[in-house]
Amino acid sequence: MKQNFIQKTKKQALALGLVALLATTSLTGCSSKDSTKDAAKGNAAISYKAGTYTAKATGMHDLTVTVTVTKDKITDVKIDHQETAGIGAPVAESFPNEIIETQGLGLDVVTGATLTSNAILNGTADALKQAGLSDSDIETLKAKKKDVVKEEDKELTADVVVIGAGGAGMAAAVTANQQGKKVVVIETTTKMGGNTILSGGALNAVDDGSKTAKDNKDSVAKHYEQTYEGGDKEGDTKLVHTLTDNAWSGVEWLKSLGMKFYDQPFTVTGGLWPRAHKPEEPEGTGFFKTYQEYMDKNDGITMLYETTAKSLIKDGDVVTGVECTGKTGNKITVKSNGGVVLATGGFGQNVEMRQEANEINKKWPTLDDSIKSTNTSTIKGDGIKMAEEVGADLTQMGNIQLLPLGDPETGSLSGNIEHAVESRIFVNLDGKRFVNEAGRRDDMTLGLFEQKDKTMYIVMDSDTYPNGDELNNFGEKMSDLVAAGRAIKADTLEDLAKQMGVSADNLKASVKEYNRYCKGGDKEGKTDEFGRSLFTDTDGVNNGINTAPYYAAVRVPTVHHTMGGVKINTNTEVLDANNKVIKGLYAAGEVTGGIHGTNRLGGNALTDTVVFGRIAGEKAASFTK
Ligand SMILES: Cc1cc2nc3c(=O)[nH]c(=O)nc-3n(C[C@H](O)[C@H](O)[C@H](O)COP(=O)(O)OP(=O)(O)OC[C@H]3O[C@@H](n4cnc5c(N)ncnc54)[C@H](O)[C@@H]3O)c2cc1C
Known part of the structure; x- marks a missing residue:
């Protein structure tokens, strides 16, 4: 299994290299200067009936696109929408400018906001058809991409480096910063969130002995028991205790940062008991509103968006940093004075990897691409592969939740x-x-x-x-x-x-x-x-x-959750096959394995991000080489 995942990584890297080469080749035909000129004068071969046109489309909600054109140019795009703050709304704000800037519809769909992205592009296309464009004109506009000029390679150093700006990564980043550390967070997409922002927000925790717990006949012991037994007793008992014992202090920490929850817990699907706390903000957006507000008030967390971690840097037996690729294909090296936290999520969107993992237990009749996933598109097991390359052991990879x-x-x-x-x-x-x-x-x-x-x-x-x-x-x-x-x-x-x-x-x-x-x-x-x-x-x-x-x-x-992943101890230190700590490397959230056993309880994954994210942030902050 181990060897296979590494081999796949290399194959994928080669494939990516090829794609990069092709992309470079196609870009050489058109410099950014040409593209600016193009945008200024519109699309030479395309002619519009000047006017303002509207079209309706459905993202997460219904939206209206209003497009104004002159004879040869798109001059204005307005989106009237109710898309979710932090998910679809930023796309509704950024796409109009990009459409005008490129005079085209070849924008990349934004990860995690696919419905909104497609709705805006389709709505704009419909409006432009009313302005006289044919289907083939629309195809021409769809082929127009923004030009990319490769930026310089660069190197940064931080006290703590976090890979992945989802729930676990941001909990780690904020915690490390609360310890006075300078943190760099590497995120492949344009924003914080990952799967966490798409979640239903249900977070299991028991305030032991409280009236609510008594009314619901609940306790931390029951949370532990249901988590452990609900995973067929395959979860590591120490990790399960860490999860359930620290769940409520995780909620209190979030509240101390300003996050608000409804009073009464509820039973989330597969949660088995009414102990899921629901944030007042929709879906998982409340977590990131809270983390953003923290960053607005406190210096020291640098977000490197559109930066993809490719491999971990090892100096002797210590992990000391991360090699990344920037959005223009440039190399970005991020070194850490303290620890490196892996928080890249699971592998629900990696069909090949999940099919291979499913062979271990053969639990599901198939996990091929006829079975879709709830996950956002970047959840492809990158962190698991990077950890494996520096000697990490993987555990319970066959435990996949649908x-x-x-x-x-x-x-x-x-x-x-x-x-x-x-x-x-x-x-x-x-x-x-x-x-x-x-x-x-x-x-x-x-x-x-x-x-x-x-x-x-x-x-x-x-x-x-x-x-x-x-x-x-x-x-x-x-x-x-x-x-x-x-x-x-x-x-x-x-x-x-x-x-x-x-x-x-x-x-x-x-x-x-x-x-x-x-x-x-x-x-x-x-x-x-x-x-x-x-x-x-x-x-x-x-x-x-x-x-x-x-x-x-x-x-x-x-496919919803992958319970297998990088093996950790209760300090979130990553372990090798001999259970020896890989110095400097920590992991939290869905990238890890061994907590939830065969079947994760509904509501326990967000708890996982907060509990283990905080531990990872604290331990990575105190790590010295
Ligand atoms: C639709 C949905 C609903 C859910 N609802 C609930 C719920 O109500 N309650 C619950 O407990 N659980 C729920 N879950 C599960 C839970 O949301 C996830 O398990 C959890 O949020 C994972 O958090 P994470 O921080 O580990 O990963 P994520 O939040 O997924 O973050 C990982 C981040 O790493 C980034 N990344 C990946 N690879 C790289 C790379 N190479 N370089 C840089 N960045 C990278 C990703 O882009 C992403 O931003 C839900 C999941 C989904 C998909």
Whole structure:
């Protein structure tokens, strides 16, 4: 396994080299000077009907693109949108200028904001068609790329170097900075966030002995037990204890930095218990608003965006820095006086790597590219490969988590209409329940693999969306999802079944059985046929699926989390195959393995980023060669 991943890295590096060469070749034909001239005079061969045109498109939400053109030039692009702050909104702000600057539509889709990027490009194309452009003119504009002039190679030195500006990386960076250290954070994309900013924000933690914990019959011990057993006892017990014992102090740390959470914890899918804390800001944006505010108030954290870490620098037996490639292909060397923290996330978007890892346990029928992923596109296992090249051991690589909740087109969690697990059921294309919907994520998804077309519907009633325009966990309005045909709404179960294309009798029978348990359980002493025990909200408000309108949304299996990765100890020090510490190298977040075992509990990954990110920041700050 180890050898294979390294060999793949080298193969990929060669392939990348080839791409770089081709890119350089195509760029030599057109200097940046030419491109500026081009932009100033527009597109010589293309002629517009002068005027202002509008088009609608759908990103995360509906948006309107307004484009103004003269006879030979795009002069203005305006986007009227409600895209999420920190995710789609920055794209809606930057794309108009880039379209005008390049006089083209060949902009790179922004990682993590694919829907918004494509919506703006498609909307602009539609508006330009109204201005008289043909399909082939649009293709010409799509081929226009921004020219790149290679910048000088450079070298930087910091007290602590962090690779990856997701949740774990930023927790490490802020913690190291709180210890008075100068930190450089290397991030391949244009912004902080990674998978963390896309997350539902559910963060498991128990304030032991508090009224909330008592009301929910919860404790740190129970969190530990469910995490360990939920991962089939494969998690390293010391790491699991570190996770659960320090979860609440992680929440308190975030609060001390200004992050706000709703009071009541809830049960996130596969979380098994109501202990997920939800930030007030949508999705994972609250984490990065908090980290950004910290950086605005405190000097000493330098963000190197559009910089891709390629390899770790080792001096004798100590990791001392990182070799990177800048956005123009230049070499950037970042040296560390203290530790280097790997926080590059998992490998959910690396099809080859996940297929190979799946061979270890053969848990999933396939993880080829017919199965999409919830992850953002840069989550390709770079950190795992870099660590392996300096002798790190990898652990539990075969433990890969899928969710049954992917969008059929993209695999993303966008369009997932569930909130708490208690109030919804899953039915297959026959309208029948097939699994304990409040159970483990792997059981639910394995169950879904066995259903026709590996496809199911989430079904619920208006308890979750009393007005119909409330947001789901991913910041989307239910009414928008219905209007876009991504969710189904009906006044009766018969009509819902008809729109879903499933048997109405079966759907009604499934709902009736579920409702029986919601009304106090089975009076005849029979347990739920799938072993489900979570039926009502902790406040007892939900009494089943019985209040119109009813809602449904179609979902498929999707790769969500990779629990295997770099082996660490409780100090987040990276270990080799003999469990010996690789000096100077720390790792936190999804890049690591061995914490969650075979199956990560919903809500435990964000806890992982905060708990282990903080430890990594602290230990890397105190490391001396
Ligand atoms: C849609 C979605 C919803 C989720 N919801 C929840 C939830 O509600 N609760 C929960 O507990 N978990 C959730 N998870 C899981 C959780 O979000 C992730 O496991 C966690 O955020 C990973 O954090 P991380 O810091 O390890 O990695 P990430 O946040 O993914 O950050 C890694 C960063 O490293 C960068 N990077 C990668 N390679 C390089 C390189 N070579 N050079 C430089 N930079 C690089 C990436 O661009 C990225 O910014 C969700 C995941 C997804 C995808």
